[in-house]
Amino acid sequence: MKDETTKYEETVRYLTIGEYALLNQPGPLWLRGIDLEETDLYRINLKGADLSHANLKGANLTGANLEGTNFANAKLVGASISFTNLKGAIFTSAKLNGASFMGAKLEGADFDGADLTGADLIKAKLEGANFRMAWLPNTILVKADLTKANFTKAYLGGANLSEANLTGADFTEADLTYAYLGGANLTETNFTRTDITKAILTEKDIYQAKLNGVVFRWGESI
Numbered sequence: 001m002k003d004e005t006t007k008y009e010e011t012v013r014y015l016t017i018g019e020y021a022l023l024n025q026p027g028p029l030w031l032r033g034i035d036l037e038e039t040d041l042y043r044i045n046l047k048g049a050d051l052s053h054a055n056l057k058g059a060n061l062t063g064a065n066l067e068g069t070n071f072a073n074a075k076l077v078g079a080s081i082s083f084t085n086l087k088g089a090i091f092t093s094a095k096l097n098g099a100s101f102m103g104a105k106l107e108g109a110d111f112d113g114a115d116l117t118g119a120d121l122i123k124a125k126l127e128g129a130n131f132r133m134a135w136l137p138n139t140i141l142v143k144a145d146l147t148k149a150n151f152t153k154a155y156l157g158g159a160n161l162s163e164a165n166l167t168g169a170d171f172t173e174a175d176l177t178y179a180y181l182g183g184a185n186l187t188e189t190n191f192t193r194t195d196i197t198k199a200i201l202t203e204k205d206i207y208q209a210k211l212n213g214v215v216f217r218w219g220e221s222i
Helices: 004-011 017-023
Strands: none
Touching: none
């Protein structure tokens, strides 16, 4: 039976000389639509690059500098983007299913309309991030900092937000059905017309939240 190292070496793809030269040239990088599926991009510097519509499925971007990088409509399904600098990055309408953003710096990132089904955002820094109309079923946001994040009309069915910092976050018209919010900081969190049917939380959890038209476990609203 092959060990895990051997399996990794057989599946990972390293940059060709031409690709390496392209990704390391000075100035802004225009890489729209590039195919880097399952490529090892560990700690690469692509700050401010245009990777819109790129294929980065299964790519390793751990520890990279991707501040302000444009991933609009890109495919990052199953990608490893942990402990990465992604401040102000653009992920509008991107496919991020099962991607790992553990511990990533994502302050001010834009996930408008993105698909983050099952993504791992444990301890990610997402202050002021935009998740408007994003798709986040079963997404893991345990201990993430979501201060003043925008989840307007987002779907978070079954998402795990336990012990997350949701201070001032906006969940207006969002769907949190079956979501887990145990231990989350809900100070000044906005749940206007939010559906939290069968969500797991206590009276203590929601004591300081803003509630207006929120739908609770059995369909009642206040």
